[in-house]
Amino acid sequence: MDEINLDKLKNPNAFLGRITRKVRKIAMDSTSEARGKILDVGCGNCLFFIEMAKKHQLDEKDLFGVDLNLDLLLEARKLAGDNKINLLNILCGDGVSLPFKPDTFRYTFCLNTFINLEISTIKKILAELERVTTPGGYIIIDIRNKANPLLKLKYFLNRLTNPIKINAYTLKDLLPYIEESKLKIIKTINVKVPPFLTVDKILIIKKE
Numbered sequence: 001m002d003e004i005n006l007d008k009l010k011n012p013n014a015f016l017g018r019i020t021r022k023v024r025k026i027a028m029d030s031t032s033e034a035r036g037k038i039l040d041v042g043c044g045n046c047l048f049f050i051e052m053a054k055k056h057q058l059d060e061k062d063l064f065g066v067d068l069n070l071d072l073l074l075e076a077r078k079l080a081g082d083n084k085i086n087l088l089n090i091l092c093g094d095g096v097s098l099p100f101k102p103d104t105f106r107y108t109f110c111l112n113t114f115i116n117l118e119i120s121t122i123k124k125i126l127a128e129l130e131r132v133t134t135p136g137g138y139i140i141i142d143i144r145n146k147a148n149p150l151l152k153l154k155y156f157l158n159r160l161t162n163p164i165k166i167n168a169y170t171l172k173d174l175l176p177y178i179e180e181s182k183l184k185i186i187k188t189i190n191v192k193v194p195p196f197l198t199v200d201k202i203l204i205i206k207k208e
């Protein structure tokens, strides 16, 4: 893959951490056939689309991103421009209420984002991802793995000092929301980093 120009990335710690990068890479490699309209909710500075567009031949007009944080979307424009990618459809908005018609996207991603959200918000976002994804389309999400004792301890200590809460979940936490919908988990990918415990789980979900 061509090197990506990240000179204008303002907060490498938030976007280039080991787990964050690996989740984006595995999600991208697992959906290399993704074509048609693609949505990224919680797209941040759009590194996922930039990495995807660099690796796969994608039509830029099919890429849609939504994020609450306008500053990150402005950064996305600069980063994309530096990498000769034209992100035409990135919007400031809330994943709990997406500005799209039902059945619009063939692939809908929400990566490295549930870590910052409470389960009640995740439930609302899942309902929106289901609504805007086409029948037969795919939803790709991930959770930090609460069953990992090292991660659990790290996040517990982080909560004592960091005003931004970070959350890990188990599949069991999400299952009630998935089971009551038209969604079916077709693949679970365990993401591991040294010392090789599962730090994150990527779920590939199909809308029936």
Ligand SMILES: C[S@@+](CC[C@H](N)C(=O)[O-])C[C@H]1O[C@@H](n2cnc3c(N)ncnc32)[C@H](O)[C@@H]1O
Binding pocket: 014, 015, 020, 024, 041, 042, 043, 044, 045, 046, 047, 048, 066, 067, 068, 069, 072, 093, 094, 095, 096, 110, 111, 112, 113, 116, 117
């Ligand atoms: C850790 S960043 C991950 C960014 C990107 N998905 C990635 O993997 O590089 C989480 C992003 O989710 C966004 N976010 C959090 N809650 C959101 C919501 N309710 N709707 C849309 N975006 C949200 C934040 O603004 C932030 O940009």
